Amino acid sequence: MTTHDTLPDLPAMPGQRLARGVSRHLAAQGFVSVEEFVPARGLRVDVMALGPKGELWVVECKSSRADFQSDSKWQGYLEWCDRFFWAVDTDFPTDLLPDGCGLIMADAYDAEILRMAPEDRLAGARRKAMIQKFATQAARRLQALRDPGINV
Numbered sequence: 001m002t003t004h005d006t007l008p009d010l011p012a013m014p015g016q017r018l019a020r021g022v023s024r025h026l027a028a029q030g031f032v033s034v035e036e037f038v039p040a041r042g043l044r045v046d047v048m049a050l051g052p053k054g055e056l057w058v059v060e061c062k063s064s065r066a067d068f069q070s071d072s073k074w075q076g077y078l079e080w081c082d083r084f085f086w087a088v089d090t091d092f093p094t095d096l097l098p099d100g101c102g103l104i105m106a107d108a109y110d111a112e113i114l115r116m117a118p119e120d121r122l123a124g125a126r127r128k129a130m131i132q133k134f135a136t137q138a139a140r141r142l143q144a145l146r147d148p149g150i151n152v
Contacts (some may be wrong), residue, residue, distance in 0.1 A: 004044075009109040014063030015063045015067065016035070017039075017059035017107065018019040018087050018089060018106045018107070018111075019046050019047050019059070019061045020108050021087075021107050021109055022059050022087045022106050023035065023105065024109065024111070025111035026049045026111075030051065030052040031050060032049070032138075033049040034047075034048050034134060034141070039080035039133065042076075045059070046060050050131065055082045056122060057081055057084070058077045059084075059089075059104060060086055061086075061087045062088050062092060065092075065096060068097070070090075082119055082122055083102055083116075083117035083118070084102065084104055085102035085104050085113070086104065087104040088104075089105070089106065092119055100118060101121075102115055
């Protein structure tokens, strides 16, 4: 019998484990997600999720105080999503997190939304561009998995 900690597909990095649990939870809610999504040059969000009604959520995964304190770009992510969340584990000091953002408690296997992020809907043109970018990045990754030698 295999335990959770010995599964070969478990990501090695703590932030990646959180992203995996977040993506699993969101999938159960009808969302699809892309990890390490690039909404604009110089930005890379941990999880970009596309919901069943076209909503776009950004989730930043923080595995420690130092990880959070070293993130100076997160406010730049707000203009690329309808809702912004922090995802942390049960040991994270949540009092460090700014008010006005969503909060997700996660591990490598699942997550729970503890505080819904306020909604700030994207303009139609930005939404269309982001959904197209989302689809393009997801398709390129799938193609690279199917045909590792291809340059996409």
